[in-house]
Amino acid sequence: MRMEQLDYVFAALADPTRRGIVVHLARGEASVSELVGRFSLTQPTISSHLKVLESVGLISRRKEAQLRPCKLVPERLKAVTDWLEQVQEICEGNYKRLDALLAELKQQEKKERRK
Amino acid sequence: MKPAEASLPSDTEVLVKRSFDAPVKLVWRAYMEPDLMRRWCSGPPGWSMPVCEMDMRVGGHYRWRWRSDENGQEFGFSGEVLEVVPHARIVHTQIYDPGDLGFSMGGEPSIVTVTFQEAEGITNVATSIKFASQADRDAAFSTGMTDGMETSYQLLDRVLAEG
Numbered sequence: 001m002r003m004e005q006l007d008y009v010f011a012a013l014a015d016p017t018r019r020g021i022v023v024h025l026a027r028g029e030a031s032v033s034e035l036v037g038r039f040s041l042t043q044p045t046i047s048s049h050l051k052v053l054e055s056v057g058l059i060s061r062r063k064e065a066q067l068r069p070c071k072l073v074p075e076r077l078k079a080v081t082d083w084l085e086q087v088q089e090i091c092e093g094n095y096k097r098l099d100a101l102l103a104e105l106k107q108q109e110k111k112e113r114r115k
Numbered sequence: 116m117k118p119a120e121a122s123l124p125s126d127t128e129v130l131v132k133r134s135f136d137a138p139v140k141l142v143w144r145a146y147m148e149p150d151l152m153r154r155w156c157s158g159p160p161g162w163s164m165p166v167c168e169m170d171m172r173v174g175g176h177y178r179w180r181w182r183s184d185e186n187g188q189e190f191g192f193s194g195e196v197l198e199v200v201p202h203a204r205i206v207h208t209q210i211y212d213p214g215d216l217g218f219s220m221g222g223e224p225s226i227v228t229v230t231f232q233e234a235e236g237i238t239n240v241a242t243s244i245k246f247a248s249q250a251d252r253d254a255a256f257s258t259g260m261t262d263g264m265e266t267s268y269q270l271l272d273r274v275l276a277e278g
Contacts, residue, residue: 014249090159092118095133097155099116101145102137109141 009076012056017041018049025059025072032068127249131242139202139233142240146205146229147171161185171196171205180214189214194224205229209244223247 013019017039024030024038035046050070053059057076061068119133135142145151153167158181166180173196180191191212198206208224226245231238 011249091131093159094156095116095119095135097157098142098145099135101151101155102135102141105141105144105151106137 008056009058012052012058015049015052017045018053021046021049021053021070022058022072022077025070026074029062029069029071032070035070127246127251129244129246133240135238135240136236137238138236139231139238142231142238143202146231157181166191171199173197173199177207180212194227197226202233203231223251225251 013022020039021035024035030038032043032046032050035050036043039046050059050061054061054070057073059070060073061070116134116136119131145155147169149167149169152169153164156167156179157164161184162181163184164179165182166178168179169175169177171177175196176193177196178191178193180189182189191214192209193212194208194210196205196207198204206226206228209227210224223246225247228243228245230241230243232241233239
């Protein structure tokens, strides 16, 4: 996924309701009315959230069925979580080096105290 | 120590927490002294921190720059120190310089607050990055230079793994 596309996916996931919808859809397809019942929001509100999720490719909606059930596109989300894991790893790399440096500083202090 | 924990306390903030097995005065030094800082804050594997200039007094400035060993690409951060409470808190502005990496991270400086708290020889460090806007924060995510949103997405990860 390109960087600009990731930006849009992040913006879409920045909203707690949309994150909730994504988690719900991870369990399986759902229609708009099912989601309206689940989230206690109005149908237009849910629909506008779905439109955002669909526009960034996080969900797809079946065109043939009348209820147009929504489905998660796991590959899209996987790309994001993989990327996040990578970011987390980079930071933890810094912190692990800091752990080692702090151990060294503690050791130095001990030596100085003994003098 | 447990790996870093990141969360999104508001639309414009990222908060990262990590504990260290050392008294606060040593952790503080590692954050304040450039010679110590550049040893641990060198970024992803294959990167180093050739520029680490810091005058960590209120009104002082700092400049950090990272370089890829492989192809010499660079990026950096710089800013002004706003508040210093020794062994407790440092607040500074942060401006991203994309160098030759090419992607933006929003125009306005963000505000970084690092809080240190020692309990029984363990120091808890909380780093809050407050962006000027949500758009700036989301742009920062895609540069890969923030500390991740692991916590917020752990649930999603788990659900997906089960599914």
